Amino acid sequence: MRIAVFAGDGIGPEVTAQAVRVLQALDLPGLELVEGDVGGAAYRKHGHPLPPETLAIARSSEAILFGAVGDFTLDHLERALRPEQAVLGLRKELGLFANLRPARVFAGLEDLSTLRPDVAGRIDLLIVRELNGDVYFGEKGMRTLDDGRRQGWDMMSYAEDEVRRIAHAGFKAAQGRARDGQPGKLCSVDKANVLETSQLWRDVMIEVAKDYPEVALTHMYVDNAAMQLVKDPGAFDVIVTGNLFGDILSDQASMCVGSIGLLASASLAEGSFGLYEPIHGSAPDIAGQGIANPMATILSAAMLLRHSFGLEEQAARIEAAVAGALADGVKGGDLGGSAGTQEIGDAIVARL
Numbered sequence: 001m002r003i004a005v006f007a008g009d010g011i012g013p014e015v016t017a018q019a020v021r022v023l024q025a026l027d028l029p030g031l032e033l034v035e036g037d038v039g040g041a042a043y044r045k046h047g048h049p050l051p052p053e054t055l056a057i058a059r060s061s062e063a064i065l066f067g068a069v070g071d072f073t074l075d076h077l078e079r080a081l082r083p084e085q086a087v088l089g090l091r092k093e094l095g096l097f098a099n100l101r102p103a104r105v106f107a108g109l110e111d112l113s114t115l116r117p118d119v120a121g122r123i124d125l126l127i128v129r130e131l132n133g134d135v136y137f138g139e140k141g142m143r144t145l146d147d148g149r150r151q152g153w154d155m156m157s158y159a160e161d162e163v164r165r166i167a168h169a170g171f172k173a174a175q176g177r178a179r180d181g182q183p184g185k186l187c188s189v190d191k192a193n194v195l196e197t198s199q200l201w202r203d204v205m206i207e208v209a210k211d212y213p214e215v216a217l218t219h220m221y222v223d224n225a226a227m228q229l230v231k232d233p234g235a236f237d238v239i240v241t242g243n244l245f246g247d248i249l250s251d252q253a254s255m256c257v258g259s260i261g262l263l264a265s266a267s268l269a270e271g272s273f274g275l276y277e278p279i280h281g282s283a284p285d286i287a288g289q290g291i292a293n294p295m296a297t298i299l300s301a302a303m304l305l306r307h308s309f310g311l312e313e314q315a316a317r318i319e320a321a322v323a324g325a326l327a328d329g330v331k332g333g334d335l336g337g338s339a340g341t342q343e344i345g346d347a348i349v350a351r352l
């Protein structure tokens with residue numbers, strides 16, 4: 001079991017250290033953890049946020065556990081050298097096109113949500129975010145127009161094969177979530193009333209739906225989806241959406257559950273390889289204080305065991321340990337508690 005560990009910047013190393021402790025506590029046979037530099041930390045050491053050494057470690061591993069990248073003291077660098085390029089580069093280089101971001105309220109923990117408990121109690125949704133295309137990876141630039149005004153531009157585009165493969169990922173996820181005899185539901189979120197990119201997205205979703213007759217497909221504009229997500233998040237099952245909309249909606253979904261410090265993610269290629277990371281960033285405002293919530297990263301390690309290694313039982317053990325710690329009142333500052341990063345790690349390891 002060769003796992004690359006890329007801790008990154010800010011709270012990245014703090015939260016990743018706790019997830020590593022959790023993996024080590026499980027006595028996994030043949031576990032080998034290989035550390036690599038990413039983000040601002042890698043730029044300072046190697047002059048690049050995603051140095052070739054790191055990419056080589058990634059390629060020779062079966063999965064990546066990723067912390068976070070981002071360092072505002074490096075925001076003046078040309079874009080290709082900024083810390084964020086590490087995660088964007090890994091996603092693109094390794095073909096990690098399907099980003100699964102589950103948002104679920106653990107039973108009895110609906111009071112963590114900033115929403116009313118009766119609204120939050122039913123939340124069990126999965127955002128399937130496309131990760132290799134959209135305005136993120138289109139041509140972009142900054143230029144000065146003839147009249148002297150500066151103009152920044154970013155090209156938003158999707159090719160139909162890019163939409164088709166994430167559509168299949170969304171439908172398969174919905175298929176796998178049939179409950180109590182009820183088939184899973186898929187809500188495709190776009191802005192087809194304005195954007196051509198979204199019109200193609202919607203057309204392709206409808207085409208692919210023919211392969212999954214048991215999954216009910218609906219469409220929603222992203223502005224309405226943002227509203228429905230706080231009005232009645234329990235109504236959603238699987239949401240499939242593009243790179244930018246998925247980024248925004250998943251941060252919002254995290255607060256429906258209780259905190260961005262709780263939301264894990266898996267970024268998957270075809271096959272079993274994946275990168276697993278919390279959805280949050282390097283949180284420079286709290287970095288170095290030992291107060292970041294490591295639960296999102298620990299839950300990402302659970303996703304890693306499940307998706308890349310088929311270790312469902314160990315994944316479920318981690319999730320139960322996190323839910324158990326929360327139920328016993330082990331909460332970080334993000335959840336109105338006072339437990340520190342290490343203390344939360346201790347509590348989870350103890351419950352394993």
Ligand code: NAD
Binds near residue numbers: 067069280281332
């Ligand atoms: P952020 O997610 O880092 O932080 C947003 C807010 O949430 C902050 O107040 C932070 O303190 C809090 N927060 C985040 N994670 C937390 C945790 N585990 N426990 C407690 N509180 C937590 O987003 P930002 O401030 O917009 O971005 C900071 C940097 O991180 C930027 O450089 C950004 O580009 C980068 N970023 C990286 C990733 C990634 O590596 N995948 C993701 C998002 C943002």
Ligand code: IPM
Binds near residue numbers: 084087247281
């Ligand atoms: C995330 C982050 C990244 C994104 C940034 C850091 C490039 O916000 O992982 O959600 O926008 O995808």
Ligand code: MN
Binds near residue numbers: 247248279
């Ligand atoms: Mn984000």
